[in-house]
Amino acid sequence: MKINVDRDACCGAGQCVLLAPDVFDQDEEGIVVLLDERPAADQDFAVQEAVSMCPTGVIWVDQNA
Amino acid sequence: MSDLLDYPIPSDRAIEPPPEWEELRQQCPVAKVRLASGGEATLLTRYDDVRAMLTDGRFGRVIPSGGTGVGSQDDGGTFSNDPTGVMADEEQHQAWRRLVNATFTAKRVQALAPGITARAERLIDDMLAAGGPADLVPALAFPLPVWVICELLGVPEDQRERFPYWSDTALSTTRYSQEEISAARQEFGAYMAALVEAKRAQPGDDLISELIALVDQNDPRLTAQTVIGTSMALLVAGHETTASHIAKMMALFLGDRSRWERLVADPSLVRSAVEESLRFDPNAGFGMVRWVDEDIEIAGESIPAGTTVVCSLAAANRDEGTFEGADEMDLGRRPNPHLSFGAGAYSCLGQSLARTELQIVLAALVRKVPSLELAVDVESVPRKEGLLVAGFDELPVKWEE
Ligand code: HEM
Ligand code: HEM
Ligand code: SF4
Numbered sequence: 001m002k003i004n005v006d007r008d009a010c011c012g013a014g015q016c017v018l019l020a021p022d023v024f025d026q027d028e029e030g031i032v033v034l035l036d037e038r039p040a041a042d043q044d045f046a047v048q049e050a051v052s053m054c055p056t057g058v059i060w061v062d063q064n065a
Numbered sequence: 066m067s068d069l070l071d072y073p074i075p076s077d078r079a080i081e082p083p084p085e086w087e088e089l090r091q092q093c094p095v096a097k098v099r100l101a102s103g104g105e106a107t108l109l110t111r112y113d114d115v116r117a118m119l120t121d122g123r124f125g126r127v128i129p130s131g132g133t134g135v136g137s138q139d140d141g142g143t144f145s146n147d148p149t150g151v152m153a154d155e156e157q158h159q160a161w162r163r164l165v166n167a168t169f170t171a172k173r174v175q176a177l178a179p180g181i182t183a184r185a186e187r188l189i190d191d192m193l194a195a196g197g198p199a200d201l202v203p204a205l206a207f208p209l210p211v212w213v214i215c216e217l218l219g220v221p222e223d224q225r226e227r228f229p230y231w232s233d234t235a236l237s238t239t240r241y242s243q244e245e246i247s248a249a250r251q252e253f254g255a256y257m258a259a260l261v262e263a264k265r266a267q268p269g270d271d272l273i274s275e276l277i278a279l280v281d282q283n284d285p286r287l288t289a290q291t292v293i294g295t296s297m298a299l300l301v302a303g304h305e306t307t308a309s310h311i312a313k314m315m316a317l318f319l320g321d322r323s324r325w326e327r328l329v330a331d332p333s334l335v336r337s338a339v340e341e342s343l344r345f346d347p348n349a350g351f352g353m354v355r356w357v358d359e360d361i362e363i364a365g366e367s368i369p370a371g372t373t374v375v376c377s378l379a380a381a382n383r384d385e386g387t388f389e390g391a392d393e394m395d396l397g398r399r400p401n402p403h404l405s406f407g408a409g410a411y412s413c414l415g416q417s418l419a420r421t422e423l424q425i426v427l428a429a430l431v432r433k434v435p436s437l438e439l440a441v442d443v444e445s446v447p448r449k450e451g452l453l454v455a456g457f458d459e460l461p462v463k464w465e466e
Contacts, residue, residue: 011162011410014171014417021171030166052400055412057120 002065003037003047006058015053020046024059032058072098072108072375073351082347086110086380095366098375104133106354106373112384112404114363115376120409122155124355124374132356133373158410160286164279165295165414168217168272174417177213181422185209185429193433198440198463206311206460207304210422214303218296219264219271227256228300257293257300272299299415307419309456311426314342316460317394318427320443327396329435332428338396339423344382344403345394348456352377353407378404436465 003023012030016023023043025033039047051059074083089096089110096108109115118124128134167173185205192204215225231253261277268274276292318324318338328334357372368374382403383391406413413419430437439446440461 009410011412011414012166012170013406013412013414014169014174017171018175018417018420026166026170026172028167029163030170031163049400052402055406055408055416056410057408 001038001044002062003034003039004060004062005032005034007031009056009058011056013055015055016050016059019050019053023047024050069097069099069105070108072100072106082379082383086377086383090380090384094364095368100133100373100375102134104373106133106375107368108375108377109363110377110380110384111364112381112387115378115381115404116408118355118363118374118376119353119404119407119412121355122410123359124357125155125158126354126356126411128354128356128373132371155410161291161295162410162414164276164286165272165299168275169414169418171417174421177217177418178421178425180216181209181213181425182429184212185425186433189429189433193464197466198461201315201460201462202308202312202457203459205426206315207308209311209426210304210307213307213418213422214300217272217303218299219269219273220260220300224256224260227252228304231301253297254293257296261289261293261296272296302413303415303418307422310343310346310419310423312457312460313346313348314339314423314427315430315462316439316443316446316457317342317345319437319439319462321394322438324394324396325437328427328431332431334396335424335428335431337399337401339420339427340401340403341394341396341398342423343405344388344398344401346379346382346405348379350379351375352379353411376404378407434464437462438464 005024010032012026012032014026014030016032017026020039020043023034023036023039023046025035027033036043047059047061051061070085074085089108094109094111094114096110098106098108100106109118188205188208192199192201211225211228214220215222215228231249261273264271264273265277265281268278273292273296276287276295277289280287280289280292318328324338328338353376355374355376357368357370357374359370361368382388382405385391387402388398406416406419440463446457446460
């Protein structure tokens with residue numbers, strides 16, 4: 001499983017960081033920074049929640065990669 | 066033309082949505098409506114359509130003159146007026162957002178949490194000390210968000226009492242006359258201009274000082290006028306919405322007291338319960354507007370260029386196609402991709418802050434006043450009318466002393 005983000009379309013509202021702080025962070029402009037593109041399985045639920053709550057839909061998970 | 070639906074749809078029920086939402090979603094997901102301005106607009110009520118419209122980068126929220134405005138005022142009301150001057154242009158808007166975002170990142174907001182918690186507890190202690198019944202709006206729902214946003218921006222404590230009026234007039238559709246609104250806007254603008262100049266002379270550790278320092282370093286993204294407009298927008302955006310949601314959230318939890326009891330029994334539900342209160346909110350106000358300036362098609366209906374499209378976030382939040390048991394409040398619902406903060410590039414900049422404030426207030430009340438209950442029947446609580454942000458004027462509560 002590999003996480004992808006599209007930084008160009010991120011609006012910087014930080015929902016991903018609130019939900020999964022070990023996986024996502026924000027830079028000084030608020031834009032998402034991926035801390036861990038292959039997090040441990042205990043992060044799965046938080047990552048899924050971030051995917052569905054991200055207001056711009058710019059986080060997606062590639063199950064096969 | 067008289068068969069046009071008036072929007073907003075009047076509803077006389079405090080914590081139930083108007084039945085028209087379900088009919089519209091089922092039978093008329095792309096509906097023609099008449100707004101308070103007298104003009105025609107197109108209303109969307111299904112989750113997928115609303116989300117697609119909000120995230121469509123082609124369409125912004127500024128309605129040009131000649132387009133259908135929202136309010137009864139001459140200038141069409143709030144959505145025709147952009148204090149920041151950046152909303153009409155996508156690139157400018159994005160540059161502005163990235164600048165202001167810095168203050169509202171999740172980590173910076175979390176760093177504020179202990180201070181917000183202390184403030185919330187103090188307000189609750191004062192309310193308890195004064196004895197019940199009490200009105201939760203002036204005791205807690207209103208002063209907490211005002212304090213938070215004024216701290217962030219650096220507005221001095223002794224100058225805060227005019228904000229409620231300025232903010233109410235800024236978000237008015239029908240409640241105030243055009244004269245009152247223009248006068249209030251001017252007064253608010255003059256106040257902010259003076260504050261920005263004062264910060265320039267004597268910077269503090271706050272957002273206005275940070276922004277004005279960038280202007281003075283000739284950052285091309287900003288002018289002094291943008292700083293003034295941004296500060297005004299943040300003051301309005303940062304308190305009215307959060308204050309009214311605190312009251313609405315508490316009305317939902319206390320109006321059906323089994324919900325409150327569930328929270329008291331299991332405070333770990335606070336986070337998901339806050340999200341569910343945002344989704345469930347039947348008084349979520351006007352919704353969000355987009356100016357569609359090219360011919361498009363939504364759900365098989367063609368929308369001609371030059372249409373004001375209103376997205377009902379609240380109706381979309383009750384769409385069974387997205388939310389199982391959409392008309393049931395489920396305090397543990399996860400994930401909860403509701404649209405109460407909008408979606409896409411214009412979605413709420415302050416949502417991390419708003420969520421943090423709401424979670425703190427709810428957790429503090431659950432912890433400190435588990436016996437809290439409404440002092441009157443929820444249907445008899447007076448509500449604000451004619452404002453874009455709907456809500457309660459007061460919320461009488463009592464507790465075991
Ligand atoms: C073009 C101009 C703008 C108009 C007309 C406008 C108007 C509104 C209105 C009416 C709402 C209320 C919606 C509701 O019932 O929920 C609203 C929401 C909001 N707008 Fe604006 N706004 C404009 C620009 C801005 C700007 C520049 C900001 C901030 C920088 C801003 C921030 C907000 C915020 C925060 C909300 C809160 C959402 C809410 O009330 O639920 N708006 N905007
Ligand atoms: C419960 C509380 C809140 C709700 C329900 C809410 C809701 C919203 C919504 C729906 C929008 C989207 C407007 C659109 O799509 O046109 C918005 C925008 C905005 N909100 Fe909030 N908001 C809340 C609290 C806050 C707070 C605390 C702040 C900040 C300090 C804030 C700042 C903003 C700003 C600046 C925008 C405009 C963003 C942009 O245009 O890029 N909001 N809000
Ligand atoms: S939730 Fe989405 S939009 Fe928000 S910071 Fe994370 S990636 Fe960006």
